[in-house]
């Protein structure tokens with residue numbers, strides 16, 4: 001049971017920003033010794049030479065692969081991302097960034113130039129660990145908390161080897177075929193479970209590639225005109241495609257997408273892509289994209305030799321054991337990459353729950369697969385609360401919650417479309433600017449709503465699981481569960497829509513008395529304190545501050 005540390009009543013007026021609440025770091029709970037691999041065992045040597053130092057700083061990278069106590073972590077700079085439209089800017093905690101530049105990670109100069117132009121100066125921890133590992137041709141699983149920059153962690157190594165920004169090799173074009181400019185096949189396939197996420201990844205690629213190179217990447221998402229996508233493939237000959245499983249496999253089955261020579265296969269939100277819904281399409285993709293690894297685990301692959309196999313990158317904030325199993329069967333000596341750790345997947349026990357730190361698994365009955373998968377998926381800067389109310393008062397409690405916290409950009413999660421529509425209607429009746437986002441809306445409706453929410457025209461987005469994964473709205477400062485998520489994994493992805501990239505964020509679960517036990521269970525499973533709160537007379541009142549008992553002990 002969670003230990004109650006201070007059953008006191010805290011009062012905060014509207015004038016006080018909720019960002020100023022005392023922050024309880026989760027890091028202490030998760031500080032465990034890890035089975036980190038050395039750089040040598042990963043094959044990191046001197047081949048990432050930099051002009052600045054003349055030599056790749058191995059010691060520095062080794063530091064990045066081992067746990068650094070927070071107090072000793074270097075603060076590089078404070079990153080403040082500009083808010084779109086009338087949004088305010090939320091401050092980013094700079095400890096998420098390690099003291100390292102993209103330059104030191106072995107990325108090519110053209111790519112670094114583009115990164116600088118777009119304002120990306122310093123890699124996040126997971127990027128600093130993932131980029132050199134992927135550049136060394138390893139198959140990987142990238143697991144780090146929501147909003148920690150996992151997209152660039154795989155996108156940058158791909159652009160180092162594919163497209164116009166890549167490293168120039170001796171044959172002049174970087175593809176090792178000795179024929180500059182010749183390209184017949186797709187070189188990277190990125191799969192995402194939703195249309196919105198797919199489009200977001202495309203935009204991230206386009207941002208880095210720059211306006212002149214937009215055609216290098218093609219989106220193949222469902223809900224959009226398929227023949228137009230096929231026409232673009234034929235005309236533009238992109239080397240990277242990003243899409244949803246159904247659309248990619250459809251176009252591939254029609255013979256319009258040639259991926260047999262593909263070098264990179266990325267499955268973003270892989271645990272969701274492994275679900276039953278996507279089974280057939282994923283099967284086709286795995287069979288037709290690149291050449292699967294032989295599974296021969298003898299010795300590392302020659303990094304200079306041209307790869308004959310595809311490199312498989314699996315990505316998610318939540319990694320259940322099914323993902324570890326998948327990585328083993330689809331990859332070659334796969335590695336698990338976390339913010340400052342690299343763990344051999346072979347060292348993770350095949351039986352029982354997965355312990356992401358590489359330790360032996362716990363005998364604690366609470367440490368089941370769900371717990372293990374969701375743990376470490378939440379940004380440490382998030383604060384979690386729950387508020388008990390009657391079913392018929394939920395929307396009113398939501399309104400009071402938004403007012404009391406003075407939240408500017410709110411995502412409200414519900415489970416059923418009908419109730420979701422009712423909530424929007426009620427919020428609007430109370431003078432709040434709200435909009436619905438769910439799968440029943442048409443493509444145009446979804447895009448427009450999302451755009452309005454991102455630019456601040458809509459204050460409250462009422463949605464369902466469609467938006468729980470990957471949606472990146474920097475200025476979202478409050479997530480509300482108006483209906484409970486089904487489990488800790490769903491809670492983690494919902495919660496992760498706020499507190500992006502080290503920003504502060506608040507998650508409030510509004511539930512009935514009979515549902516409190518579920519919140520307590522989530523607290524235990526996620527090992528985060530979820531305090532009880534109330535909203536009275538425009539004030540946010542913490543009625544009980546809880547301290548979570550770590551799930552893994």
Ligand SMILES: Nc1ncnc2c1ncn2[C@@H]1O[C@H](COP(=O)(O)OP(=O)(O)OP(=O)(O)O)[C@@H](O)[C@H]1O
Nearest residue numbers: 122123124146147148149150151152317470472501
């Ligand atoms: N090094 C960096 N410097 C500044 N901004 C960055 C950096 N890396 C990523 N970002 C920005 O941080 C935001 C969050 O990144 P991203 O969406 O990749 O997180 P994520 O870990 O994939 O989250 P989720 O698990 O929710 O999908 C994005 O807006 C991205 O552009």
